[in-house]
Amino acid sequence: MTTLEDVRALVARATGDEKHEESTTSTLDALWVLYERILRVDPADPDAEDRDRFLLSKGHGPTALYAVLAARGFFPTEWLDTFMEHGGHLGSHPDRTQVPGIEASTGSLGHGLPMAVGVALALRAKGLQEQRVFVLCGDAELNEGSNWEAILLAPERRLGNLTLLVIDNHSSEPTMPPWDARLGSFGWDTHLVDGHDHAALERAFRVRQPDRPTAVVADIPEGEW
């Protein structure tokens, strides 16, 4: 059991990426709920075939994810002390080849969601029916066209094993909401929740439709990052 305060303390050790601070703080609650209450992952066997998968599509502000993973024991917490430093393991965008528990190397926006669709299809092809795929996109990241290819595709493929988490911290300029209505119109089962409300996040994450993907839009009002 890891408390959110434990994780916040770890986040504070990873300094140097202040330009992505809002990305970090906006995603922290949802990531903590996911890893503490939802995802079936094992730090001792991060590539276990029967694990759930999580992809940080936007890649920005990964210290929240690093802190959650370190708190769970995926890698030593000392790694956070050399965040972004030469010789360290943790960059300001995550690298799957360097960090246990990181499923995808991301940072260029619009890559993680199409890959998550592929992972969801692959799990189905392998007959892994219980495992789930979660992918986190930022609201500004949803401006990228490649995401909308995947957003069209996932309902057509009836990917009930896929959940898209949109952290809507209203960082996009220009603004293009409402994301829940937009995603719903593409065939996703959508849930709009308070991005700091752990119980609401958990309820939304537990939803799994048999034949269509789920989208959880976690609202983080401007100034509440």
Add this chain to the structure above:
Amino acid sequence: MRDMRPAFGATVSDLVDRDDRVAVVLSEISTQFFTAAMRAYPDRVVNIGIMEQAMVGVAAGFAMEGFLPVAHSLSPFMAERPYEQLKLDFGYQGLAGTFVGVGGSYDYASEGGTHHAPADVGLMLGIPRMEVLIPGHGDEVDRLLRATYANAHPTYLRASVTSNAASHEVAPGRLDVLRRGDRATVLAFGPMLDRTVEACEGLDVTLAYATSLRPFDTEGLAAIAGEQPVVISVEPFYEGSAAPVLTEALVHVPSRFVSIGVPRGFIHGYGTSADLDADLGLDVPGIRTRLRAALDA
């Protein structure tokens, strides 16, 4: 003669049958060759519609789960439009997959510049770890795909409509010396072989054939070039695309390197690819003229 595009379809369909790690992600193009495979294996042979960025991303997702994905489209929509997905999703992430572009440089000449892709091979060489295959015949497509589909690399196979009349026993990294001469080494890639053989008639040159640029037999070319300081590359893509690989073989010997390929400019003409070959000096008379100029320089 078996064309490359149906050969690709037949070979990959067979691999899907034989190896349950193979997954195919299509974006509308060439689905006619996969009707049976899509019916037999609907979970791992998928046509996702016209979305090439997602095609590569989805293929990467399959690769992350241990599958051996194959993605395919026309060359500009395989090599250029989703270039960042090839670079990052496969290259940077250390994943393996096979990407088959069809249409060569301007095989679909009458479609215009939107459907041309003479930059493809140069771009693919710019992605570390990306293997680059340039078959010259449908049977060579089959051999090269079977040799590489399960290796640990991302692999780009440049299929073309233009083919040589006969196939060779090709393999990735193989350099075949077809005849020996004294004045130069002429190296033909993929579908340029037949016209290069014809253009070389009466010339005292060594003629070699290759169907891959990565891997490439650097030592083999270096051995030939050590005896003949003039190396002339005949390439079906942008002139000089092969230079970074070939000149690496020549760094230890005083040598001269000449590239004969597609001039670096947009093409605004139509007709057949043979028409454009003649316009661009890549038909037999054009290649012969440039070979003579290189030999006499």
